[in-house]
Amino acid sequence: MERVMVVLPHPDDETFGCGGTIAKFAKEGAQILYMCGTLGEMGRNMGKPFFATRETLPDVRARELEEACAVLGIQEIQKMGLRDKTVEFEDAHELANRIRQEMIRFKPQLLITHYPKYGVHPDHDALGYAAILAVKMLPKDERPLIYAHAITHNRMQTLGKPDVEIEIADVLETKVAAIRAHRSQSEAMMKRWSENTEPDEAWKKRMDQMMKKEVFWLYDADRLPETLW
C-alpha cells in the first residue's frame, strides 16, 4: 500500500485500534493521511493525576495527536473540526462529501475506519458510516479497499472471523510510544497495565490482545445501509 487514508473521530482512535497497522504501513514507506473528526472535547480521562480541564482538554489532545502521529509515521493530519459526541447528529451526506473531496485529492488505495454499528461509541459509528458513504460515492474503479475496525463484544459472532489479522510484534515499541503520547487518555490505563496487580482478567486479556495484533473486516461499500440508525 502506498497511500493509506485513516478516518476516525477521536485523537487516540488511530493509536489504540490500529496504531500497529499504521506504523507498519509507514515503515514500508506509505503516505498516510489521517482525517481526525474531533478533538475528543468531551473526554472523561484527563491524566492520572488529572492535568487537564474541560476547557484545556481539546488543546491538550491536539498536541498529543501531533506527537502520536509523528511517532506512528503519519505525515498529514487533517482536523475536521467536528465536536465530540455530535458526529451522528450532523448531515451524513455533507460529511461524506468532505471526505470524498479528500479521497479525490489523495487517491488512497486503502481506507481505515470504524465498522458502522460495531463501533460502540456513536461517533465511531457515524464517522465510519460517512467515510464508507464517501467511498460509495466514488466510481468503482477509484474506490479504496476498506479495512473496517469493529469493537463490540458480539463482533466475532455476527461478522465472523476478521478478514485481516495483523501481527504487530515488530512495531510494538512504536505503538506503546504512541499510546504514551496520548498521555491524558492513557496514563491511568498504562499505570494499571504496568503495575501487574490487575484483578480484572477480561481487561487484561483485551490489553494483551491490543498489544499483539490488530484485526479488521473488509467492508463492501455497496452493502452500506441507507441510514445509520
Next chain:
Amino acid sequence: MGPIQRVLADEKLQSFVGQEVYLHLETTNGAYAGNNPSGGMAVCAYIRNVKVKFSRASITGLGPYRAGMKMDGGWIYAEGLTDWEETPDGKLLFAGYDNEGRLAVSLEISKTPFRV
C-alpha cells in the same frame, strides 16, 4: 410516559426546529450515591427554563437512545433516554430510567416555560 418509539420521537423533536423553546436538561445519580462504602460520588447537574433555538435535531441509537440538537455555535445532548411523553399542552418529555425505575437523565422541550 412509555418506551421511546424512535422514528416518531425523532419527528416530534424535529417539529421544534427553528423556534425559540424552553429547555430542561438534567442528569443525576441520586443524592445518596456518595454514601456507600465503595467510594461513589453523588453527581447531578440540571438547567431549567433556558431559552434555546436549534437548527438540527434527532433521536439516534438502538435504545437507550440519544438526542442531539445543533444550535448556532453550540450543542444540546442527552444519552441514556428510555421513555417519552407528549403532554396535552405540547411539551415533549424524554427521560432515561434505570432498572430500578430511577430517573438518570431528563431532556424536555416546551414552547411555554416549565413550572418552577
